[in-house]
Structure formats: structure tokens, C-alpha cells
Amino acid sequence: MREVFHQALEDIQDRLVEIAEMVTVAIDKATTAFETSDVALAEEVIADDSKIDDLAVSVDELAIDTLAIQQPVARDLRIIVSALRTSASLERMGDLAEHIAQLARSRFPERAIPKGLKGTFVKMGKLDVSVARTLVDLLRTQDLRYAAEIRDSDDEIDELHATVYEKVLSEAFSGDASHVVDAALASRYHERFGDHAVSIAKKMVYLSTGDWTGQSDPEADVEIVDGPAGADD
Template sequence: MGVSESQEDLVRKVFQEELADVQQRLVGLSDEVLVAITKAVEAFNTSNLHLAEEVIGGDERIDDAAVDLDELSITILAKQQPVAKDLRTVVSALRMSASIERMGDLAGHIAQLARYRFPESAVPGELRAGFQRMGELVIDIARKVPILLQTEDDSVAREITAQDDEIDTLHQAVFDTVLAPSWKGSPADTVDVTLASRYHERFADHAVLIAQKVVYLETGDWKDSSIS
């Protein structure tokens, strides 16, 4: 009986270590995305080809790590058959990894815009301040994601949502600029800023999806996990 209990304890301990590993890998992935988006924003706003190449070259590593994390999560579901909050942790990891991986892709897309236009800038002068601010916001959001994953703090989730709202406003302002009679940009400028603005906006959207899943993780209520 004593032996059986200590075996159970051991199984439980292994399981808790596996859950901690899942969480640690999610945090690690989001740390990599923070590095990628920081470089991508700098590459985009300052036409830095070297940084752009680094981001584009590094995206496959993020994709592979996300696939490995998914495999680990599915193995845990199969072997440990978790319930309650443990189950929510694993299911959320599966869904959050998809968003984090997508954020890495979007950082890559922003870097590609910089590379494609190099040595020219992809950012026309009159939109420089707007993209500067959007860049600061997506970097700050990316900085908050690993913090949110570690602390599961509702207030961090709400900050991300508020910053996403500001990005949506800036995204709309880009269209207002481009569609105004005063816009003198070339078609290439118009394409670049349309896509760049969209990529920033989608990056922030995925952070909001992650924030919603962290709220779900705490409450267990998927439908009411809207934090807007």
C-alpha cells in the first residue's frame, strides 16, 4: 500500500513536471517571438536588411518548436488523461502555440517588406510616426505575452486588449492617409503600408486571442473569456 502510494506520488510528480515543461516551452516560444518582432519592427522602420534577414531566417526555428510543443501536449493528453485545470492547461497550450507561431510568421512578413524594398524604405515619410507608434505597441504587447503566460494576471490581459484597440485605431488611420486626396505615395508604397499595417494589426489580434485563453484557463469558461 505504501509502495503503491509512493508510485502514485511519482506518477503525479512526473505529470506536474510535464505540465511545467509545456508552460516553459510556451514562454520560451513567446520570448523568441518578442526577439523576432523587435528586430522586424526595427528592420521595417529603419530599412535594416541585416535584421530583416535574421528574422526571416529564424522563423523556421519558431515553427519547429511550436510543432514539438503540440506533440508534447498531445502525448500528455494521451498518457496522463488530465482533467479540470490540468486539462485546460494542455488544451490552451495547443491553441496558444498556434497563435504564437502565427505571430512569428507575421514578424517574418514585416521583415520581408523591409527586405523587398531595401535599400529604399517601405515607410513613406507621412506615415513614419504612425508606424513608429504601431511598432512600439506590438513590441510592448509581445513583451507582455510571456509575462501573462507566467503570471496569468488578468490585468496584463486587459492591458494587451487596450493596446490592441490603439493599434486598430492606428490601422484605420493608415487607410485614412492612403485614401485621402493628399496621398502622393506610389502604388508600391500603398501596397507596402496596407500590408504592413495589416500585419501589425493581426499580430496584436493573436496576442488578444492568447489573453482570452489565459482568462479561460483561470475561469474554465470559454464563452465568457472575452476580455474586451
């Protein structure tokens, strides 16, 4: 029964990594579409979001079945519950990529990025893509140094998010109301994307160290050795 249980946990981990990879592709395409007004690329992101949703559902179903059949306790129970929450965060990250693509599509053939903010949104997009790629590495390896990288990148995204609001609310901003709304929404989507990645990173830190704050020493070289299954408490 333990072999079956650990196989289920490995399957859950593999599916979480697969979702994270799909989210990485989605945010990469979405930010490119947003920056270049590539409506065809935006349509791809929108169409593919259902695949992320379906895979997230499959993870949840597997996790719930494992809970019902194996009735894990202590650390094993925390692993399953964390997987359910991680799946939800990844699904939401896919939705946020879709929202960015929808903004690009809704403004086509015009650009969704208001004048004077392109550089800021290009930086935010690159950071979100970097965060997504690092999250794949974290979920695959459970190397907590990746968690620290995600946290640092999210701080940069937050700073850029604040500058967007400052610019659109300043007297010097020349855009109309629709430009303000587009900028505020897009910036919020980018910022929330990073926040969900940080949330997942904190769960990985908690499973490995017992520290829920996610502020453990990133240089401590602590790993969950056997993936989500780990060692029993």
C-alpha cells in the same frame, strides 16, 4: 503519475514562455528593420523564424503525448487544449514578424514605409513590441492584469490600423500603387499580431475564471496559481 503529469504541464508552460520571448525579439528586430531599412536585421528575423516553428512543434508534440498518456479531463484537458492553441498563435505571431521583415528586405535600399506614415508605423511597432513583452509576463505569471494591458494596447493598434487605411485611400496621399500595397500589408501584419496576443490573453482569462469573453475584471487579482497545471476541478 500525477507528478509526471504536472511536470509535463510545467515543461509546456516553460516552452510557451520561451516561444513568446523569441517572438518578442523577432517583432522588435522586424519593426526596427522596417523603420530603418536595416536589411541585415531583417535577414536575422527571416532566418530565425524556423527556430520559433521548431519550438512550437515541440510544444505540440509534448501536449499531444501528454493527452495520449495521461488522458486528462475537465480543467486539465482544457489546459492542454489551450496550450496547443496558444502555441499556434505564437507561431503565427512569429510569422507576422517575419512578414514585416520581408517587406523591409523587399524594398531595400528604399524604405518600405510610405512618406507621411513613418510616425504611425513607429507607434504601431512600439505597441506590438510592448504587447509581446507583456504576453511573456502573462504566460510566465498568469497574472490577469497583463491580459487587460494587452487588450488595451490592441485597441490602440486597431485605431492606428484604421488611420493607415484612411491616409492611403485619401486624395492627399502622394504614393503610388506599390506604396499603398506596402502600407496596407504592413498595417495588417501589425494589427493581426496584436489580435493573436489578445486571443492568447483570453485563453488565460478563461482558464482562470471560466469567462471566455476575456472581459473579467482585470483588478480582480486572480491567478492560475500553479502555472498551466493549476488546481484540479
